[in-house]
Amino acid sequence: MENTTRTELSSMGEFGLINHLVQYFIPKVDSTIKDAGDDAAIVSPPLGEHLVLTTDLLVEGVHFDLMYTPLKHLGYKAVIVNLSDVCAMNAKPTQFTVSLAVSSKYSVEALEELYSGMLAACETYGVDLVGGDTTTIANGCAISITAIGFNKPEKLSLRSGAKPNDLLVVTGDLGGAYLGLQILEREKEVFLAAPGVQPLLEGYDYVIARQLKPEARLDVVQLLEQLEVKPTAMIDISDGLSSEIIHLAENSNCSFRVFEDKIPVSPEVQSCAKELNMDPTTCALNGGEDYELLFTISMDDYEKIKGNPNFSVIGHATPVGEKNILETKGGGVVELKAQGWKI
Ligand code: ADP
Numbered sequence: 001m002e003n004t005t006r007t008e009l010s011s012m013g014e015f016g017l018i019n020h021l022v023q024y025f026i027p028k029v030d031s032t033i034k035d036a037g038d039d040a041a042i043v044s045p046p047l048g049e050h051l052v053l054t055t056d057l058l059v060e061g062v063h064f065d066l067m068y069t070p071l072k073h074l075g076y077k078a079v080i081v082n083l084s085d086v087c088a089m090n091a092k093p094t095q096f097t098v099s100l101a102v103s104s105k106y107s108v109e110a111l112e113e114l115y116s117g118m119l120a121a122c123e124t125y126g127v128d129l130v131g132g133d134t135t136t137i138a139n140g141c142a143i144s145i146t147a148i149g150f151n152k153p154e155k156l157s158l159r160s161g162a163k164p165n166d167l168l169v170v171t172g173d174l175g176g177a178y179l180g181l182q183i184l185e186r187e188k189e190v191f192l193a194a195p196g197v198q199p200l201l202e203g204y205d206y207v208i209a210r211q212l213k214p215e216a217r218l219d220v221v222q223l224l225e226q227l228e229v230k231p232t233a234m235i236d237i238s239d240g241l242s243s244e245i246i247h248l249a250e251n252s253n254c255s256f257r258v259f260e261d262k263i264p265v266s267p268e269v270q271s272c273a274k275e276l277n278m279d280p281t282t283c284a285l286n287g288g289e290d291y292e293l294l295f296t297i298s299m300d301d302y303e304k305i306k307g308n309p310n311f312s313v314i315g316h317a318t319p320v321g322e323k324n325i326l327e328t329k330g331g332g333v334v335e336l337k338a339q340g341w342k343i
């Protein structure tokens with residue numbers, strides 16, 4: 001849905017542009033004392049809580065492709081990837097800043113779209129935009145978001161902390177975002193070869209949404225609090241299950257044994273993987289950007305999460321020095337390797 005009018009960025013001036021873009025962002029979070037518009041934002045930390053701080057940089061052509069990424073989705077996702085990192089510390093995100101480097105190919109209307117996605121993220125997650133920086137760049141666009149959040153010190157979960165026999169738990173289902181990207185890339189190739197041919201995206205809604213509109217699992221942070229479960233270690237899945245398991249293992253000084261038949265894969269992911277001649281388990285292990293949470297819990301907490309549809313227990317921690325093992329559906333064992341994802 002392209003905007004038909006085009007207002008050049010240069011026509012507004014830096015201050016006019018910033019004021020224009022942030023005008024609909026009304027701070028709602030109690031701890032926001034001063035939002036965008038001064039030299040710096042002011043945040044009042046909740047009494048006795050620690051501040052969690054994270055940042056992520058997205059670069060056009062490296063982390064996103066505007067041929068199939070609507071700017072509104074890009075704005076939403078740029079916020080979400082940061083909120084997901086705050087959630088992965090078992091903290092609640094509260095504020096963020098946005099730094100933008102944009103070339104003149106972007107219009108005011110394009111940036112309005114980008115900011116409408118960020119506004120949607122503010123509304124969904126109850127967070128405030130409290131500032132940023134804006135500059136020009138020769139080509140393309142780069143967006144850097146810095147987010148903060150809070151929680152009581154004893155609630156925060158690091159990547160270290162898993163102990164042998166702890167259970168390994170993952171939220172939601174995996175592999176969808178990677179398959180969504182494959183479909184979008186496939187349709188881009190078709191379009192480039194024959195412009196005018198409509199992309200074939202029907203029937204792939206789930207995997208495309210997983211790629212273009214990921215969510216941060218703040219609901220899981222809240223649920224764990226309600227259930228009185230504190231993960232012994234936690235990480236979010238941005239690079240694929242395999243590599244995140246290896247991060248937990250290295251940071252916690254332990255190893256993991258994972259069972260293929262326990263890895264949650266949705267029916268949509270199954271059928272899409274089949275169609276693309278891919279193994280759904282490989283998509284879950286090595287695909288990226290699902291933004292689910294992967295964490296360990298003490299076995300004593302198993303009863304509290306048992307049967308909850310948000311959680312899948314996929315394995316357990318083993319002593320350091322053992323290999324990180326996937327036990328396959330056929331009963332074989334393979335060592336988990338980090339394929340990683342785009343840096
Ligand atoms: P300074 O010269 O002090 O860096 P700026 O002119 O860059 O100030 O920014 C003015 C105000 O607008 C600041 O409060 C800043 O946080 C905010 N701001 C600047 N760019 C953005 C942006 N892209 N999105 C949101 N707020 C922004």
Ligand code: MG
Pocket residue numbers: 132133134
């Ligand atoms: Mg500035």
